[in-house]
Amino acid sequence: MELFYIFIGAVFVNNFVLVRFLGICPFMGVSKQTETALGMGLATTFVMVVSAALTWLLQWFVLEPFGLPFLQTPVFILSIASMVQLVEMFLNKTSPGLHRALGIYLPLITTNCAVLGFSLIAVQGAYSFIQSIIFGLGAGVGFTLALMLLAGIREEMQFADVPEPLKGIGIAFVIAGLLSLAFSGFSGLV
C-alpha cells in the first residue's frame, strides 16, 4: 500500500514537472507533437527507473560506507550520463525511427534535471531499494503525463488565434500554468 502512495504521490501530487519544476527544458522543447512527446516521456521513464536502481546502489554501497557523500553530484551525473549513452545505442539499433524523431533530445536526457533531481530527492528521502524504483517509475510516468497533456493542447492551439507576442513558447508557459493549477487540486490526496 505504501508503494502505491509513493507512486500516486510522484505522478499527481508532487508531479515532477508541474509542481517541482524539474525537466522544464524538454517539457517546453519536445511538446509540439504528441508522438515525439510520448517517445521522449518513455525514454525518460526508462532512464529514471534504471538510474533509481543505479544511484541507490552507489549511494548506500559506495558513497556512504567510504564517507564520500560530498562526491554525490559528480558521481551521480557521470553514471547517469554513461547509462543514457547505453540507452541511445540500444534505441539506435532497435528502433531507428524513434531515434531519429528524438534527435538531439536523447543525449539531452543527461542534462534533464528531472533525472538527477529525482536521484537526489530519492536519497534525501532515504527510500528503500524497491521504494526508490517505484518512485522513479512514478516520476517518469508523471513526466510523460505532463508532457503528453501539454503536447496535446499545443497541437490544438495551432488553429487558435493567439496574440502575436505570445505565440510559441509564451503561450506554452501560460498553458503549463493552467495545467499546474489543475494539478494543485491533487495536493493533500496522499
Added chain:
Amino acid sequence: MGGLMKEFFKGLWNDNPTFRLQIGLCPVLAVTSSALNGLGMGLATTFVLICSSVLISLLKNVIPSKVRIPCYIIVIATFSTIVDLVMHAFLPDLHRVLGIFIPLIVVNCILMGRAEAFASKNSVVSSALDGLGMGLGFTWALTLIGAIREILGSGSIFNHKFVADTAATFGFFSLPPGAFVTVGILIAGMNIISARLRKAS
C-alpha cells in the same frame, strides 16, 4: 576591445538565456518565489559559469574531442559542489530554500551550452566575459521574475513588506502555477520590446 565587450553584453539582452534562448528554465521557475532567492540562485550560477568557462577554455587543447562532454560535466560538477558546500556552511538559510537546485546547477543547460558552444573554441578572456555576461543576464532575469512574484504574491520586495499584514495579496503568484504564467507573460513582453527596437533601428 569592442569584440570583447560584445561577448559580455550579448548575454544581457540579445542572447539572454532565459528570455531569448529559453534554456536553464528549471531554476527560473522553481526558486523565484522571492527576489532575494532569485538573486542568490543567479549569483551562484554566475560563479559556476565563469569558473567552468575559464577552466574549459584553458583545457581546450588538452581534452580529446571524443570524451569532451564527460570532461565538461566533471569540471562543472566540481564547481557546483564547491558552491553547494560553501553555501551550506556560510548561507544555511538560502541553501535550505534553494535546496536541490544548487547541485542541479550541474545539469543547467546554460553551463553545458556555453562550454560546448563558446568556451571550447575561444580564448580565456573572452570565455570569462561570455560567462560573466550570460550569468548576469540569467541573474537579472531571475531577480526580475522573483521581484514580480514577491510583490504580487506576498506584497513585499527583498523581504521588506510594504502592505499591511492583513491585506489580501495574489497568493496565486507565490504558487507554482503563478511561476509559469509570470514567465509566459514576461516572454511576451520581451517579444514586444524587441519588435519595437527592431522597427526603430
